[in-house]
Amino acid sequence: MLFNSIDFAVFLPIVFVLYWFVTQGRLRLQNLLIVAASYLFYGWWDWRFLSLILFSTLVDYTVGLALKDVENQRKRKLWLLASIFVNLGLLGFFKYYNFFAENFAAAFSFFGSPIKTGSLHIILPVGISFYTFQTMSYTIDVYRRKLEPTRDFIAFTAYVSFFPQLVAGPIERAANLLPQFYRKREFSYAIAAEGMRQILWGLFKKVVIADNAADFANLIFNHSDQYPGSVLFLGGVFFAFQIYCDFSGYSDIAIGTARLFGFELMRNFAFPYFSRDIAEFWRRWHISLSTWFRDYVYIPLGGSHGSAWIRIRNTFIIFVVSGFWHGANWTFVAWGALNALYFLPLLLTRRNRMHLDIIGHGRVLPPLKETLKMLLTFTLTVIAWIFFRAENMGHAISILREIGSASLFTLPGGHHFAGTSLDPGVMFLLLGLFILAEWLGRSRPFALSHFAAHRWWGFRWFAYMMIIVLIGLFAQTTESPFIYFQF
Amino acid sequence: MHKELSHFLRRLLLFAGFALPVYWLCIVVTGELLPQRYRENLSYLRGAYGHTFTRMQEAGATHDAGILFLGSSHTYRGFDTRIFAKHGFKTFNLGSSSQTPIHTRALLYRYLDGLNPDVVIWEVYPETFMLDGVEASLDLISNDHNDRYSAGFLLQNSNIKVLNTLLFSIYRNTIWPRYNQKEQGKKGMDTYIPGGYVERDMACFRYEAPEKPVEKVYKPSQIRAFQKSLAMLQKRHIRVILVQAPVTRGLYATFASHQAFDSLMHASGEYYNFNDIMQLDDSLHFFDAHHLNHEGVALFNRTLIKEVFEK
Numbered sequence: 001m002l003f004n005s006i007d008f009a010v011f012l013p014i015v016f017v018l019y020w021f022v023t024q025g026r027l028r029l030q031n032l033l034i035v036a037a038s039y040l041f042y043g044w045w046d047w048r049f050l051s052l053i054l055f056s057t058l059v060d061y062t063v064g065l066a067l068k069d070v071e072n073q074r075k076r077k078l079w080l081l082a083s084i085f086v087n088l089g090l091l092g093f094f095k096y097y098n099f100f101a102e103n104f105a106a107a108f109s110f111f112g113s114p115i116k117t118g119s120l121h122i123i124l125p126v127g128i129s130f131y132t133f134q135t136m137s138y139t140i141d142v143y144r145r146k147l148e149p150t151r152d153f154i155a156f157t158a159y160v161s162f163f164p165q166l167v168a169g170p171i172e173r174a175a176n177l178l179p180q181f182y183r184k185r186e187f188s189y190a191i192a193a194e195g196m197r198q199i200l201w202g203l204f205k206k207v208v209i210a211d212n213a214a215d216f217a218n219l220i221f222n223h224s225d226q227y228p229g230s231v232l233f234l235g236g237v238f239f240a241f242q243i244y245c246d247f248s249g250y251s252d253i254a255i256g257t258a259r260l261f262g263f264e265l266m267r268n269f270a271f272p273y274f275s276r277d278i279a280e281f282w283r284r285w286h287i288s289l290s291t292w293f294r295d296y297v298y299i300p301l302g303g304s305h306g307s308a309w310i311r312i313r314n315t316f317i318i319f320v321v322s323g324f325w326h327g328a329n330w331t332f333v334a335w336g337a338l339n340a341l342y343f344l345p346l347l348l349t350r351r352n353r354m355h356l357d358i359i360g361h362g363r364v365l366p367p368l369k370e371t372l373k374m375l376l377t378f379t380l381t382v383i384a385w386i387f388f389r390a391e392n393m394g395h396a397i398s399i400l401r402e403i404g405s406a407s408l409f410t411l412p413g414g415h416h417f418a419g420t421s422l423d424p425g426v427m428f429l430l431l432g433l434f435i436l437a438e439w440l441g442r443s444r445p446f447a448l449s450h451f452a453a454h455r456w457w458g459f460r461w462f463a464y465m466m467i468i469v470l471i472g473l474f475a476q477t478t479e480s481p482f483i484y485f486q487f
Numbered sequence: 488m489h490k491e492l493s494h495f496l497r498r499l500l501l502f503a504g505f506a507l508p509v510y511w512l513c514i515v516v517t518g519e520l521l522p523q524r525y526r527e528n529l530s531y532l533r534g535a536y537g538h539t540f541t542r543m544q545e546a547g548a549t550h551d552a553g554i555l556f557l558g559s560s561h562t563y564r565g566f567d568t569r570i571f572a573k574h575g576f577k578t579f580n581l582g583s584s585s586q587t588p589i590h591t592r593a594l595l596y597r598y599l600d601g602l603n604p605d606v607v608i609w610e611v612y613p614e615t616f617m618l619d620g621v622e623a624s625l626d627l628i629s630n631d632h633n634d635r636y637s638a639g640f641l642l643q644n645s646n647i648k649v650l651n652t653l654l655f656s657i658y659r660n661t662i663w664p665r666y667n668q669k670e671q672g673k674k675g676m677d678t679y680i681p682g683g684y685v686e687r688d689m690a691c692f693r694y695e696a697p698e699k700p701v702e703k704v705y706k707p708s709q710i711r712a713f714q715k716s717l718a719m720l721q722k723r724h725i726r727v728i729l730v731q732a733p734v735t736r737g738l739y740a741t742f743a744s745h746q747a748f749d750s751l752m753h754a755s756g757e758y759y760n761f762n763d764i765m766q767l768d769d770s771l772h773f774f775d776a777h778h779l780n781h782e783g784v785a786l787f788n789r790t791l792i793k794e795v796f797e798k
Contacts, residue, residue: 006645020492189491193498423524461505468506469513473528477621477648 202252
């Protein structure tokens with residue numbers, strides 16, 4: 001079920017009413033309802049893959065209990081490895097089997113010993129990368145004795161399958177989300193109203209900005225051989241907004257929806273395009289995944305301690321693995337590696353924690369130096385996004401080659417965007433409004449909370465109405481899935 | 488808890504009560520002030536193409552049509568009422584752009600009593616059974632009166648464009664009922680012929696290589712609407728003739744499942760597929776891949792009269 005669908009618009013109020021009115025605040029009944037709703041939500045897409053979630057849940061629930069009972073360190077490690085093997089095994093089979101098979105075959109052919117590997121027609125289960133990482137965080141935390149394993153199977157199943165964040169995050173840590181399933185939930189007007197606002201803002205980001213930007217980005221990337229460097233760069237900019245608004249829009253709707261049910265999910269995006277260097281960008285982009293890799297991969301590898309070579313190695317590992325997590329394609333690996341290259345100079349000169357505050361805090365506009373830094377960082381991310389969006393490495397390189405040519409200085413014209421459903425002028429106007437709203441709200445959890453903080457209700461309602469009208473007038477009329485569903 | 492919850496629900500209802508009229512007002516202002524390219528999701532197309540407005544006005548004033556034609560643009564561009572008149576038939580052409588069975592059903596409810604035909608010729612182009620019907624909804628909402636069937640289009644399509652256009656159309660029909668009430672009979676290359684037919688100035692079609700055939704998937708809701716309409720017509724003892732009008736060979740070849748569709752239609756009633764019955768020339772008898780030109784219409788209509796009424 002898509003958040004931006006009529007199905008969800010019907011599903012959500014029904015679950016809300018059942019949750020608060022029918023369960024009468026009985027915790028176990030509420031958790032059971034969440035499990036049922038979550039399985040229905042996921043099964044709407046393909047019920048066959050519910051068995052995978054259930055299997056993953058059973059494995060990690062059992063491993064969690066075993067880790068509690070076993071004192072022997074070697075045995076504990078074996079239980080942990082079993083959980084990791086099962087989870088990564090499922091992920092590896094569904095997501096990476098064909099990639100490895102094809103690349104092994106290509107490598108053998110390259111060295112003159114061609115081999116035949118069968119590629120399978122495997123459907124990638126939606127959200128597998130997200131819930132796999134979420135369940136693994138539970139087992140690892142229990143192994144590290146940072147978390148008490150749960151005996152409450154319903155609560156654990158609800159934690160793994162919680163529908164707001166099941167298919168595209170935020171990837172929650174057991175330590176944050178699981179205890180919320182044990183606690184009695186009280187309905188809070190303020191939290192629920194904030195949730196509604198976040199849902200509205202997320203929906204606007206998805207259906208107005210992301211879907212329309214996608215129209216432009218797809219046109220440019222799909223016909224990249226016909227465009228000058230300037231338009232190709234604009235294609236990268238459109239994709240940058242598409243992926244940001246698509247994914248952060250999803251996160252906003254997820255966090256907002258969870259709030260309606262009395263849950264607090266972690267923040268996933270913090271205005272990443274207002275970053276002054278790549279290190280800051282990565283502290284603000286897909287926070288739940290970045291911190292997951294930091295806690296469960298980077299720090300166990302030694303983190304930023306040790307010699308320069310160790311630090312370089314660890315940085316590359318973390319970025320390349322992060323890229324590979326997104327999909328079985330060399331373009332994602334290149335995207336990760338390029339970000340590692342951007343990050344390394346900051347790490348080696350120990351300037352990677354320079355910008356911990358908010359850009360231009362307390363000012364209308366940032367100082368010129370910070371503005372230039374922000375623009376440079378955005379340009380670097382756009383170049384990296386070109387790898388992320390391109391069909392293959394050759395495609396990415398041909399685009400970058402054109403951007404690097406004199407055609408970068410060709411003025412883009414309206415004819416370059418013929419075929420998009422939205423007028424380019426309207427698209428740029430919408431992007432401008434969106435950036436302005438994000439800038440004004442950059443010190444808040446999400447942009448709309450800036451307008452919601454206004455004292456006069458008339459102003460607040462005007463802001464909400466503006467967004468609703470913009471959605472009504474400019475939303476793409478076809479229900480398009482969120483990009484991160486494929487990861 | 489219940490206090491906070493009821494406060495939340497009350498505020499939500501209050502906001503909804505505020506938002507609905509304000510939204511409507513914004514749609515009206517946008518529709519009145521902005522050109523089409525700046526309001527992507529408001530598509531009020533009165534008199535835009537196909538002469539639907541004139542046809543619906545005429546349908547409301549016509550009684551006892553004899554033969555009633557139903558279907559998509561294949562219908563209003565494919566059945567020339569003058570040719571049928573020459574053969575002694577009184578006819579009315581109630582085709583509209585991309586008309587799907589769901590829309591045909593609504594039009595039957597609106598006009599069948601007045602038109603009171605003895606025979607219905609329903610042009611059943613397979614693609615109309617696959618469409619979501621947004622284009623047809625926008626056409627009818629803009630050019631016909633709105634009633635509960637317009638709300639049905641909205642529920643059927645679940646499309647914001649249909650909602651906005653319906654809101655704007657209700658406003659226009661209520662506040663400015665006389666606005667834009669006259670549609671020109673001749674628009675570009677198209678001329679409206681009384682009785683619902685639209686004649687295209689003579690033009691020929693440049694051949695295009697056919698695309699790869701694809702399996703067509705029909706929407707169950709369209710099949711249901713089709714069957715219900717058939718049942719309704721049969722109940723009134725109206726003879727229903729299902730017809731597939733000729734399209735270019737190139738276009739026809741893109742359908743992979745003619746047999747399945749033909750079987751479905753044969754099972755539904757009296758059915759003629761003129762793509763099999765006639766051999767037309769793509770270049771000489773069509774003006775685009777879908778539509779017959781003068782020459783093609785004349786040949787098709789004469790063949791149909793011979794096959795259906797004179798054999």
